[in-house]
Amino acid sequence: MKLIDSIVATAPEIQALRRDIHAHPELCFKEERTSELIARTLEGWGIPVHRGLGTTGVVGIIKNGTSDRAVGLRADIDALPMTEHNKFPHASTFPGKMHACGHDGHTAMLLSAAKHLATNRNFDGTVYLVFQPAEEGGGGAREMIKDGLFKLFPMEAMFGAHNWPGMPAGAFALKSGPVFASSNEFKITLRGKGAHGAMPHLGIDPVPVACQLVQGFQTIISRNKKPLDAGVISVTMIHAGEATNVVPDSCELQGTVRTFTLELLDMIEQRMKTMSEATAAAFECTVEFAFKRNYPPTINHPAETEFVRRVLSEMVGAEQVQEFEPTMGAEDFSYFLLEKPGCYFLIGNGDGTHRHGGHGLGPCTLHNPSYDFNDDLIPLGGSMWVRLAEAWLK
Structure with a gap:
């Protein structure tokens, strides 16, 4: 597994951000504290940001060189309207709200990549960091597009990923064509x-x-x-x-x-x-x-899917990049794929053994009150986004 050293080194810092977001979950289009934390963090690393797209969305812009080429990387930022059963220190402090789908972890992985990309600009072009609100039923992707996402930030393609409990940490899964219903x-x-x-x-x-x-x-x-x-x-x-x-x-x-x-x-x-x-x-x-x-259904584009498969295989080995069995679950990344080529894929969240003291008795599955994101994925996910962005902009 080829992780980036600087991303591994900053993993504790990013983990702290992830757990802060987990402790302060916000529902769709109400992610004001979360958006402010993301924007302030990016600006602290010297990354220009655009706030308020799709109500509470944030876009970070990292440019280098002279090329007009650009790629988009997306993380969702909203939580679910449910009560957390975990009792560990970073459990939700907002009753009836919980990061039970790992959007806090998706945000952390993209922030991890953002810090490295801002410091080590080994690409020619622009990387757009899209922190999207309201995936859980609000259609935040659609609203960001309505607010001019692709006009303000023209990009050739867009990529997104979701953690997947039960799939081994260190493994990925993807498929061309329909993947979510x-x-x-x-x-x-x-x-x-x-x-x-x-x-x-x-x-x-x-x-x-x-x-x-x-x-x-x-x-x-x-x-x-x-x-x-x-x-x-x-x-x-x-x-x-x-x-x-x-x-x-x-x-x-x-x-x-x-x-x-x-x-x-x-x-x-x-x-x-x-x-x-x-x-x-x-x-x-x-x-x-x-x-x-x-x-709408989430339908991956063939060329972009094979691009992701190649980059991930070089990073973790082909045997760790599985074929994704489509699910009848839904995902509003579908709106992005209606407008731009791209691929939405999975990163394994492990079997739940990462949850130590204080977790609830339920399994570590998505939308479960005992769920928690696996922080071991932060350096892997950050390295993943950097490798994809650098490879796309070569």
Whole structure:
């Protein structure tokens, strides 16, 4: 493993920053303290910054030489609205907020690279350090683009990485093509006519209609979708009724849809709408169908993926660079990849043995109240970003 000596030397300093961010988590578009800490740190290293892009985003600019070429490196900075179960010294001090996905670690790895790049400018061109807010449901990448990210900071390509618990520390995984799914949500309100539970014939009960739809939606997956295409429909909430002896006059279904292609998503949305309207009509109910598209699928570009594979293989050995099995989770780095070539890949966070005293009893998995980022990744992640930036700008 070829780590950069200066990055290894500064790892304790960056670890302290990471743990400070972990102890002070902030939710999407509210990352004011985090953004200020990032910007102040970069400026202290002589790196010019642009603040406020996408509300609380920060972009650091490191230039060298005369080339107009530029590359973007991204880290997300927001936390999750959940209560941390860990009791170690750097546990969250903000109730109901927690860095349970490792965005504090992503930020630390990019800061580690930033300090080295500012001191050792072994490249010709510009490296843009993109610290993005609101990945956890807010679409911060989309908002940074709307605020002019690529107009203000023209770059040829953009790269991002996510820590992955269960994958050995020191290993990476990537894949060309779709790697994360689109994220979408639906809300279906069925309206009937309330009645006494002992006299249901005097009303129109929306609950059996909801049951029919839950079952029927799965036929879209099993009979309308091509078997080789990946898609998920999950009804995760059903709300109806207030008393055991009352037939409710309405029933609400909510849930999520995940696909790797927009074509499949179009089909699923249309079939769900048609099925909802037809089934409601068959039972003499009315229906309100709402479908919200959140994040598009994350689709890596082939040439940029192979570039990352080559650089990482030279750094840690080809055997440590695995093929990533796509997940139905979602990631708003997808918005960047709609605008620019790039690759989003994984860095192993280990099996959880890095968590010493004070951690909760749960596993070290993403979005778990006992999660903590593995600080051993800081020198590896910092070296990774430096090697990618230098190789791109050669």
